[in-house]
Amino acid sequence: MESLAGTSWDVVIEGTGLQQSLLALALSRSDKKVLHVDGNNYYGGSEAAFSLQEAEAWAVSLAATPVAPFSKVSLRKAETSTSSAKKLSPSRAYTLTLSPQIIYARSKLVSQLVSSQVYRQLEFQAVGNWWLYENTSGVFPAAHEAGTLKRMPNGREDIFSDRSIDVRAKRGLMKFIKFVVDFENQTGVWETHADTPFVEFLSSQFQLPPSMQTYLVALTLSLEPPGVTSVRYALPRIARHLTSIGVFGPGFGAVVPKWGGGAEIAQVGCRAGAVGGAVYVLGTGVSDADTGSTAVSLKLTNDEAVQSEYYISSQDKAIKEINSDTPTVSKLVAIVSSDLSSLFVSTVEGAPIAAVAVVAFPADAVVVDGQSSTHPIFIMVHSSDSGECPQGQYVLYASTTNIRNPKGRLEAALSKLLKSADAPRADAEGSEQDAVLFEMYYEQSRSSTSNLASSTSCALPSSSLDLSFDDSILDDVEDAWRRIMGSPETESPYMVFETREQLDDDDDNGMDGL
Incomplete structure (x- = not known):
């Protein structure tokens, strides 16, 4: 893949949560040149879904160094049992979702x-x-x-x-x-x-x-x-x-959604966004952003510098400290x-x-x-x-x-x-x-910062903490799309697409690591 700095980007989106993924899809189908990055090595952000081994790695990492919006992460596994019904299956037999x-x-x-x-x-x-x-x-x-x-x-x-x-x-x-x-x-x-x-x-x-x-x-x-x-x-x-x-x-x-809740929607949205021309890079976030009046200069964590007309981040970045009011x-x-x-x-x-x-x-x-x-x-x-788990077990x-x-x-x-x-x-x-084979505890917070959008950037709200999907977050996604498109009335209706041929399995069209 050519250098990211060598491309003129219309939009850079940071984070591959459900909101960001749907926005990237909508913009890619509106003929915008989209660079979609995520500092994590997995898709989904706060909606991510993990295999057993990935969940353990995630928990150990965040227990040592909490990263917003997660805190107080702990993990416990049962003692190894001789009974096949009472022991964990191989890692890939599980998909544990955060949403x-x-x-x-x-x-x-x-x-x-x-x-x-x-x-x-x-x-x-x-x-x-x-x-x-x-x-x-x-x-x-x-x-x-x-x-x-x-x-x-x-x-x-x-x-x-x-x-x-x-x-x-x-x-x-x-x-x-x-x-x-x-x-x-x-x-x-x-x-x-x-x-x-x-x-x-x-x-x-x-x-x-x-x-x-x-x-x-x-x-x-x-x-x-x-x-x-x-x-x-x-x-x-x-x-x-x-x-x-x-x-x-x-x-x-x-x-x-089968196989991972919100993470599955986010990942499918990213695949569809790639079909529309968006470029995806995992393990790379935004370390610094200079938002001017007409353009944005971004420094990525891989030390590349890119230019974009618009920058989308998440209000999770605004969570510096979790207290009783969060x-x-x-x-x-x-x-x-x-x-x-x-x-x-x-x-x-x-x-x-x-x-x-x-x-x-x-x-x-x-x-x-x-x-x-x-x-x-x-x-x-x-x-x-x-x-999300083998037959005979439950999550x-x-x-x-x-x-x-x-x-x-x-x-x-x-x-x-x-x-x-x-x-x-x-x-x-x-x-x-004795029946509890695996247990992972964590606390998830939500930024209460208001969404202060400028002419060149905005931060999508944190993922909802609701137990049912909160449709109101989709209003923020559509609002961001309309800001970037430049007019409340566009020729193409929002999130209404014709069916396109899907990519072959060996053609990732910029889907680095998906």
């Missing part, structure tokens, strides 16, 4: 993947059953004590057939569902309550009991306490959940050998077998050292159908925020889940802790 976000069918991302033809290179798997963890004994149960996993109703048919919901609660729940799917046209019902706690709104307006309030709050995937989650926040999320069910098939409303989510990734197949049993005729199940632990459900948590915990359970992604001893609470929630879902096997073959 296990679910994507709703009613999502702008799905629409853009379709209009850009990127979806043709992706394989999606269903997100199926949703479960709510309930303690079965005492106000302060033991940290590893088994409770009950209650399947959350996933629509009107589920509600009618659920005998644990009394008639009065069903009536209120059906009234709420009828309202929420059309909430945008019923502002008179909720607008004056927009900033009040959602649970209070459910109680006062729909007379729903606490058990139903807990269920509906869980559907929002909010990591905040129930008393903090507002009506304004909750209504669009529940509406999206309910209206997405059945769009792609019966029994489910959300999907995940939005942060605590995450635990675990590979387990427990039999969790019961979480994936479908009750809807014609529904596909899901690859992902969602388990919600309400606030106060997990007690550690005699103290309950004020924040909920969510665990996304990925089966081998996700392409669990646990998340929470703003709690004391987050690692201990996530581990306690994991233990409770394994005991609840796999009690017979755990009793017969040993404790549930």
Whole structure:
């Protein structure tokens, strides 16, 4: 490849996260000369996905030297077992993602993947059953004590057939569902309550009991306490959940990309960008940027100097110090050998077998050292159908925020889940802790710096910490594209492409290392 400095670049993009990858694709198809660099030796940035060996290397590196947006990284592997079911398979049998976000069918991302033809290179798997963890004994149960996993109703048919919901609660729940799917046209019902706690709104307006309030709050995937989650926040999320069910098939409303979540979308976007003429270089970042009024002079970490009309970076670079005011989510990734197949049993005729199940632990459900948590915990359970682990094993992604001893609470929630879902096997073959083959903990932060764009540069926001894909980040990508194109109205519509022939496997068209 010729020297990067010998080319006149329209745009230099730093980082190969999902946002940057989609922007590079859009610009390359708009006839812009794009140089796309990443200081990492892998694609995906904060959405990256790793083999087992790569995950270990990543964890060891960041444990020694934290790099924003990640901190407090630690790793634990189980002792080697003689049982094939209780030992790790070769490294490449796993794909552990840093972004296990679910994507709703009613999502702008799905629409853009379709209009850009990127979806043709992706394989999606269903997100199926949703479960709510309930303690079965005492106000302060033991940290590893088994409770009950209650399947959350996933629509009107589920509600009618659920005998644990009394008639009065069903009536209120059906009234709420009828309202929420059309909430945008019923502002008179909720607008004056927009900033009040959602649970209070459910109680006062729909007379729903606490058990139903807990269920509906869980559907929002909010990591905040129930008393903090507002009506304004909750209504669009529940509406999206309910209206997405059945769009792609019966029994489910959300999907995940097979083989690595957001990383798979980012990498496919990079491949499509290369087809459009973008040039990709891994292991090379930007060490210095001089943004003038008409052009940008960039010094790369490989000591080359390049000129560009526009420079795109990430607000992650603005994270110099992580403190109590920095939005942060605590995450635990675990590979387990427990039999969790019961979480994936479908009750809807014609529904596909899901690859992902969602388990919600309400606030106060997990007690550690005699103290309950004020924040909920969510665990996304990925089966081998996700392409992320061998058959007979599962990858669990646990998340929470703003709690004391987050690692201990996530581990306690994991233990409770394994005991609840796999009690017979755990009793017969040993404790549930023996089933945890691999565990990686880390905390991920998000820059709260505002996006100050200039005539020659801008920084895309940090990756969302949400458990479902946040469509609002796509608005920032489109805004950057329009800034660079120079006009809000262009001849070519944004992210709408005709199908192109894909590259041969041996022709990387500048895809260095992909």
